Amino acid sequence: MSRIYVLHENNEWTDYLKDRLEELGLPYELWHLDEGKLDLTSTPPEGVFYNRISASSHTRDHRYAPEFTEAVLAWLERHGRTVINGIRALRLEVSKVNQYMALNQAGIDTPKTIAAVGKNRIVEAAEDLEMDSFITKHNRAGKGQGVQLFHSIEALKGYVEGDGFEEPVDGITLIQQYIKSPEPYIIRHEFVGGKFLYGVKVDTSEGFELCPADACSIEDMYCPTNGEQQKPKAKFEILQDYHPPFIDQYERFLEENDIQVAGIEAIQDEDGNVYAYDVNTNTNYNSDAETEADIYGMLELAKYLGSHLEKIQA
Known part of the structure; x- marks a missing residue:
C-alpha cells in the first residue's frame, strides 16, 4: 500500500507531524537516516517521500545524515517517486552560500x-x-x-x-x-506547498537562537510585579493580515528551486530595506503561537502530503 514516508534524523521534530498524520488517518512510515544502507539496484516503494533532514544534524551526532539522505533522494528521484523537498532543497538547506546565490538569482536581496x-x-x-x-x-x-x-x-x-x-x-x-533593525525582531515566512501560510514575528532580543520548534523553546519565566506573576512577551507571534508584496517573489524562488515546504527568515533595516538571510527547508512551528492564531502548520503540511498520496492512489 502506498504511504507517506518521512525522511528525518530528529525524533523530537517529527512527533507533531506524526500526530497530524494519525489525526487525518494517513498511512505513514518514518525513515531515520542518520545511518543505514541502500541497495542502488533495488526499487523504492510507492508513496510520497518528504525530506525533513536538517543542516544542524551534526549537532546531534548525525554528521553524515545529509550526505546519506542525498543518496536516498537520488535513488527516489531516479525512479520517479513523488519527493517533497528533494535534492535541490537539501543542497540549499546545508549551504547558506547556495541559499544566497539562489535568492540573488531570484532578485531577492541578502546581506553582503x-x-x-x-x-x-x-x-x-x-x-x-x-x-x-x-x-x-x-x-x-x-x-x-x-x-x-x-x-x-x-x-x-x-x-x-x-x-x-x-x-x-x-x-x-x-x-x-550586520543588519540593524529599528526593533529587535525578524519575520519568518512559512510556506507549505510552495504557498505562503503565515508570517511569524520572532523576538531577537535574547540572541540568535531562533528555532521555533517547541523542543528548542526556552521555558517560560515569570517575574513578580506588584505581587502578581506576569508572563513575558511571547518570543513567537503569528502576524494577522500580513502579506507583504515580496511574498510573490519568495514563492517564485521556491518554485524555481523545487522547494515545497520552507521557512524564509528576513529582517528589515532602519531604511525599510528587507533582506532574506536564511532558508529553512526543515521548517518547524511554535505551538503556542499557532494556538493563539488558530492556524497550524503541521496540520496544513499533513493535508498537503495527504493530497499527494491521494493522487498516487488514484
Missing part, C-alpha cells in the same frame, strides 16, 4: 557576505567587508551556530585566535553585513 576558509582568511574577509559592525556564521549551521556579532576587527581576531572559536563542520565561515 564573504565566505572564508582558514582563520587568517576570516579576518581578511572582515577587513574586505569594510563595515563597522558585522557577524560571523557557519555556512552549514542551524541553531544559530557560529553566529557572533563584532564591532571591530580586533574583537574578531580575539575570537578567531581564542579557545571559543567554533570550527564550522564544512570549514566555511561566513562574514556578513
Whole structure:
C-alpha cells in the first residue's frame, strides 16, 4: 500500500507531524537516516517521500545524515517517486552560500557576505567587508551556530585566535553585513506547498537562537510585579493580515528551486530595506503561537502530503 514516508534524523521534530498524520488517518512510515544502507539496484516503494533532514544534524551526532539522505533522494528521484523537498532543497538547506546565490538569482536581496576558509582568511574577509559592525556564521549551521556579532576587527581576531572559536563542520565561515533593525525582531515566512501560510514575528532580543520548534523553546519565566506573576512577551507571534508584496517573489524562488515546504527568515533595516538571510527547508512551528492564531502548520503540511498520496492512489 502506498504511504507517506518521512525522511528525518530528529525524533523530537517529527512527533507533531506524526500526530497530524494519525489525526487525518494517513498511512505513514518514518525513515531515520542518520545511518543505514541502500541497495542502488533495488526499487523504492510507492508513496510520497518528504525530506525533513536538517543542516544542524551534526549537532546531534548525525554528521553524515545529509550526505546519506542525498543518496536516498537520488535513488527516489531516479525512479520517479513523488519527493517533497528533494535534492535541490537539501543542497540549499546545508549551504547558506547556495541559499544566497539562489535568492540573488531570484532578485531577492541578502546581506553582503564573504565566505572564508582558514582563520587568517576570516579576518581578511572582515577587513574586505569594510563595515563597522558585522557577524560571523557557519555556512552549514542551524541553531544559530557560529553566529557572533563584532564591532571591530580586533574583537574578531580575539575570537578567531581564542579557545571559543567554533570550527564550522564544512570549514566555511561566513562574514556578513550586520543588519540593524529599528526593533529587535525578524519575520519568518512559512510556506507549505510552495504557498505562503503565515508570517511569524520572532523576538531577537535574547540572541540568535531562533528555532521555533517547541523542543528548542526556552521555558517560560515569570517575574513578580506588584505581587502578581506576569508572563513575558511571547518570543513567537503569528502576524494577522500580513502579506507583504515580496511574498510573490519568495514563492517564485521556491518554485524555481523545487522547494515545497520552507521557512524564509528576513529582517528589515532602519531604511525599510528587507533582506532574506536564511532558508529553512526543515521548517518547524511554535505551538503556542499557532494556538493563539488558530492556524497550524503541521496540520496544513499533513493535508498537503495527504493530497499527494491521494493522487498516487488514484
